Amino acid sequence: MTILKVENLGKTYTGRFGANQVRALSNVSFELEQGEYAAIMGESGSGKTTLLNMLAAFDRPTAGRVMLEGRDLASIQENELAAFRRDSLGFVFQDFNLLDNFSIRDNIFLPLVLAGMGYVDMAKRLQPIAQRMGITDILNKYPYEVSGGQKQRTAVARAVITGPKLLLADEPTGALDSKSSDALLDLFADLNRDGQTILMVTHSTKAASHAGRVLFIKDGQLFHQIYRGGNTNEQMYQKIADTLTLLATGGGEHE
Amino acid sequence: MNSRFFSRLARQNLRKNARSYGPFLLASVLTVGMFFIILALAVSPSLQSMTGAVTIQVVIRYGVVVVGLFAVIFLFYTNSFLIKRRKREFGLFNVLGLEKRHLARVIAFETLYTALASVGLGLVLGVALTKLLLLVVAKLLGVAAPTGFFAGPRLLLVVIGVTAAIFAAIFLLIFLYSIRQVYVARPVELLQAEHAGEREPRAKWLLALIGAGCLGAGYYIAVTTTDVIQAMFLFFVAVVLVIIGTYLLFTAGSVALLKLLKKNKRYYYKTRHFTAVSGMMYRMKQNAVGLANICILSTMVLVMVSGTSCLMLGMDTSLHERYPYDVNISRSDPATIEMVKMAVADADIPPEAEVEYDYLTYAAYSVPGGLEVTTDYALSTESSLADVMVIDLDDYNRCTGQSMTLGPDEILLKVERTDYAGGTLELLGRTYTVKAQVEPMVKYGNLTANLTSTWYIVVSDREELAHIDAAMAESRGVSESERYQYDGSYQMYRFYGFDVPGHDEQTALNARLAIRAAWTKASEDESVDLSGTYECRAWERQDFVSLYGSLFFLGMFLGLLFTMAAILIIYYKQMSEGRDDRERFQIMQKVGMSRLEVKRTIHAQVLIVFFLPLVTAGVHTAFAFPIINRVLSLFNLVGTDFYLWCVLGSFGLFAALYAVVYALTARTYYKLVSM
Numbered sequence: 001m002t003i004l005k006v007e008n009l010g011k012t013y014t015g016r017f018g019a020n021q022v023r024a025l026s027n028v029s030f031e032l033e034q035g036e037y038a039a040i041m042g043e044s045g046s047g048k049t050t051l052l053n054m055l056a057a058f059d060r061p062t063a064g065r066v067m068l069e070g071r072d073l074a075s076i077q078e079n080e081l082a083a084f085r086r087d088s089l090g091f092v093f094q095d096f097n098l099l100d101n102f103s104i105r106d107n108i109f110l111p112l113v114l115a116g117m118g119y120v121d122m123a124k125r126l127q128p129i130a131q132r133m134g135i136t137d138i139l140n141k142y143p144y145e146v147s148g149g150q151k152q153r154t155a156v157a158r159a160v161i162t163g164p165k166l167l168l169a170d171e172p173t174g175a176l177d178s179k180s181s182d183a184l185l186d187l188f189a190d191l192n193r194d195g196q197t198i199l200m201v202t203h204s205t206k207a208a209s210h211a212g213r214v215l216f217i218k219d220g221q222l223f224h225q226i227y228r229g230g231n232t233n234e235q236m237y238q239k240i241a242d243t244l245t246l247l248a249t250g251g252g253e254h255e
Numbered sequence: 256m257n258s259r260f261f262s263r264l265a266r267q268n269l270r271k272n273a274r275s276y277g278p279f280l281l282a283s284v285l286t287v288g289m290f291f292i293i294l295a296l297a298v299s300p301s302l303q304s305m306t307g308a309v310t311i312q313v314v315i316r317y318g319v320v321v322v323g324l325f326a327v328i329f330l331f332y333t334n335s336f337l338i339k340r341r342k343r344e345f346g347l348f349n350v351l352g353l354e355k356r357h358l359a360r361v362i363a364f365e366t367l368y369t370a371l372a373s374v375g376l377g378l379v380l381g382v383a384l385t386k387l388l389l390l391v392v393a394k395l396l397g398v399a400a401p402t403g404f405f406a407g408p409r410l411l412l413v414v415i416g417v418t419a420a421i422f423a424a425i426f427l428l429i430f431l432y433s434i435r436q437v438y439v440a441r442p443v444e445l446l447q448a449e450h451a452g453e454r455e456p457r458a459k460w461l462l463a464l465i466g467a468g469c470l471g472a473g474y475y476i477a478v479t480t481t482d483v484i485q486a487m488f489l490f491f492v493a494v495v496l497v498i499i500g501t502y503l504l505f506t507a508g509s510v511a512l513l514k515l516l517k518k519n520k521r522y523y524y525k526t527r528h529f530t531a532v533s534g535m536m537y538r539m540k541q542n543a544v545g546l547a548n549i550c551i552l553s554t555m556v557l558v559m560v561s562g563t564s565c566l567m568l569g570m571d572t573s574l575h576e577r578y579p580y581d582v583n584i585s586r587s588d589p590a591t592i593e594m595v596k597m598a599v600a601d602a603d604i605p606p607e608a609e610v611e612y613d614y615l616t617y618a619a620y621s622v623p624g625g626l627e628v629t630t631d632y633a634l635s636t637e638s639s640l641a642d643v644m645v646i647d648l649d650d651y652n653r654c655t656g657q658s659m660t661l662g663p664d665e666i667l668l669k670v671e672r673t674d675y676a677g678g679t680l681e682l683l684g685r686t687y688t689v690k691a692q693v694e695p696m697v698k699y700g701n702l703t704a705n706l707t708s709t710w711y712i713v714v715s716d717r718e719e720l721a722h723i724d725a726a727m728a729e730s731r732g733v734s735e736s737e738r739y740q741y742d743g744s745y746q747m748y749r750f751y752g753f754d755v756p757g758h759d760e761q762t763a764l765n766a767r768l769a770i771r772a773a774w775t776k777a778s779e780d781e782s783v784d785l786s787g788t789y790e791c792r793a794w795e796r797q798d799f800v801s802l803y804g805s806l807f808f809l810g811m812f813l814g815l816l817f818t819m820a821a822i823l824i825i826y827y828k829q830m831s832e833g834r835d836d837r838e839r840f841q842i843m844q845k846v847g848m849s850r851l852e853v854k855r856t857i858h859a860q861v862l863i864v865f866f867l868p869l870v871t872a873g874v875h876t877a878f879a880f881p882i883i884n885r886v887l888s889l890f891n892l893v894g895t896d897f898y899l900w901c902v903l904g905s906f907g908l909f910a911a912l913y914a915v916v917y918a919l920t921a922r923t924y925y926k927l928v929s930m
Contacts, residue, residue: 050364079849097842099538109524111847119524
């Protein structure tokens with residue numbers, strides 16, 4: 001079943017008085033199946049983040065559309081958007097985006113509290129997730145008291161506690177050391193095995209090599225995609241690296 | 256790098272930080288201006304030459320000290336806000352290669368520009384407004400406005416010089432503080448300074464309890480102190496307790512309360528409470544002291560403005576209490592009253608509403624069931640000290656237009672500044688039945704100005720009055736031969752009061768002159784007993800106006816200054832919060848809070864932070880009401896209603912001003928948060 005359908009998506013930023021039109025995305029189309037784990041790769045400024053912002057409905061496209069479970073994001077009213085995002089999407093950011101004045105537990109509860117859930121239900125939901133993320137011991141601590149890896153796992157817990165249809169991750173390993181990165185990627189793979197659909201934006205080859213499919217974006221256009229097939233992570237890593245080399249040496253002209 | 260570079264950088268910095276430096280500059284200009292004005296008024300010979308202006312200048316000199324101290328604290332405090340906020344900027348300069356001594360030079364130029372602008376503009380403002388203020392004071396005093404400027408050129412230069420020197424010193428202090436901040440910190444710390452202290456505050460229960468205790472004790476004192484003399488002293492104790500209580504409750508108490516709310520999971524994990532409780536905890540940690548400052552300042556403004564305006568507006572009431580008639584004469588020798596009447600008639604002044612009665616006054620202790628006369632009045636027992644005035648029924652009925660009757664052992668009673676519930680009253684060995692507590696009573700101004708309780712007693716007849724007089728003399732061991740000879744009485748006085756036609760002040764003053772002339776003439780004859788007083792309301796009025804007017808002026812002046820301070824502190828609070836909040840609300844939006852919810856949450860929190868000090872100040876003022884009312888009764892202002900209106904008026908005015916500032920600040924705040 002297709003969960004996410006992106007059709008001819010385009011975004012053009014217009015400078016003041018119509019001058020300096022910048023095309024951040026053009027004609028991007030792809031589909032994401034239920035339970036898929038995909039990564040979007042590209043250089044800085046390639047349009048990755050713009051794409052993610054469209055998918056999360058943080059920003060509106062200037063062309064094309066995004067369908068989540070058959071529903072056009074553009075059709076959602078501004079006042080419903082927050083609730084939609086809260087219920088259907090989970091976010092993991094590079095800089096964690098935890099609130100300093102909430103404990104780890106309360107940070108994870110935040111979307112549920114916003115959705116109006118009672119404490120007992122929240123606590124029931126939290127227990128297995130916290131265990132899985134290995135953060136049961138630090139639930140009463142505050143973000144400034146825990147490590148970067150723990151912070152990111154807290155952010156993942158916050159993202160999945162609502163049971164989102166799609167987990168969006170923006171450079172989730174960007175601020176982590178290699179050991180924490182590995183742990184986080186294992187966690188993502190683990191979540192994916194249990195059926196969580198994940199879309200990750202990254203420029204880390206290592207991170208992308210965990211995904212089932214990697215989409216390459218260059219200058220705002222979808223450039224190439226590779227499927228894992230039966231490859232191991234290492235083989236996948238090699239394929240990604242090769243593609244990136246091709247991209248960097250100007251392969252785009254031969255498309 | 257030459258100094259041109261530094262001075263240009265300094266100017267750029269000031270321009271770039273206009274949103275935070277603008278209000279600071281405005282506040283320091285106003286502070287300089289107000290200091291100049293009050294200093295000028297304190298030394299102005301024009302003010303000196305105004306009638307009765309001795310009192311006002313004494314009062315205003317206190318004002319100079321208060322404004323001076325205030326200027327130091329206030330400018331220092333607001334500047335520390337600015338520097339804290341700019342640490343990041345300094346850190347960046349530092350990283351970019353400006354050494355700390357270079358930074359110090361930049362700050363030196365910045366401070367210099369700020370100081371020059373403040374002192375320059377402030378002096379201009381002060382010079383421009385002093386004349387205006389002088390006219391206001393003249394109006395308050397009810398005298399003709401002085402001609403010309405408030406001072407000669409030499410004195411003007413002295414005042415300008417002193418003002419400039421004092422503020423130069425203050426800005427030097429500010430400068431030293433600022434560079435110290437830069438010198439002690441390392442660049443990385445400077446860069447991160449704004450993010451320091453995000454730790455959740457601990458609940459300090461003990462401090463919170465002490466705070467609640469102090470506040471409770473202060474309130475208790477204010478409400479329960481019934482004695483006027485104690486009220487004077489205890490008022491300051493209560494003020495100190497309430498100030499301590501306010502600081503502790505704002506800092507420790509608020510956090511403790513929020514922690515308590517947080518512990519209650521049912522309450523805490525509700526959409527609206529969740530962000531509010533944690534947000535408030537965070538805010539209170541950073542802003543509690545500032546909010547407490549605002550609260551204290553607001554309370555001071557309210558108490559000062561309401562108290563002094565009550566005095567000023569109620570001046571005529573207290574003047575009439577103290578001097579019930581245009582001319583009031585008390586004589587021990589009734590014959591001299593006739594002399595007065597003749598003198599007034601000779602001056603062609605027809606007396607109106609004449610009142611004449613004989614009375615006794617003496618001091619006593621109020622004891623259960625009666626009044627006790629002694630010769631030894633110790634200060635420590637002042638609280639039960641009573642002033643007693645006795646007249647007979649004939650005089651009472653005649654002067655008040657009543658037609659009461661009394662049996663031989665019956666009396667009428669009126670008690671002021673205390674209550675008496677007994678059915679009988681023992682006085683100098685006799686027990687009287689209190690037939691009634693009455694209203695009205697004969698008017699006698701001298702006793703209204705007292706701290707002690709006053710007991711008006713009406714006895715059945717002249718013999719009873721004479722008996723009390725004799726018993727009094729006896730109790731004090733005064734022999735018959737020592738008593739006054741002309742009527743054989745000991746302490747019997749006669750009161751004679753009258754109004755002049757149309758209460759015309761000049762006529763009243765003329766009457767006074769005529770009486771004084773008669774007096775001087777009579778004093779040549781040694782056989783005439785001249786003990787007693789003559790008081791003319793129009794004459795005494797000038798003293799009243801001078802004292803009350805100067806208090807009122809000072810109250811308004813300081814009220815304005817403190818209001819300005821409170822407003823500025825609020826502004827900076829909101830600005831610095833806006834920056835912190837922006838980040839937090841962005842995160843919340845990403846996690847699924849709608850814009851509307853964000854806006855609502857912000858609004859609720861801002862509202863609480865903004866109006867918490869105002870509401871607390873209102874509560875403080877309400878609790879201060881009884882004690883201030885009692886202190887005011889020392890100024891012959893007895894009516895509660897009147898003071899109540901003054902308090903409500905002041906509060907309404909202040910709250911309106913506060914709301915305007917809120918509206919202005921909230922706009923800037925939303926802009927900051929939603930940027």
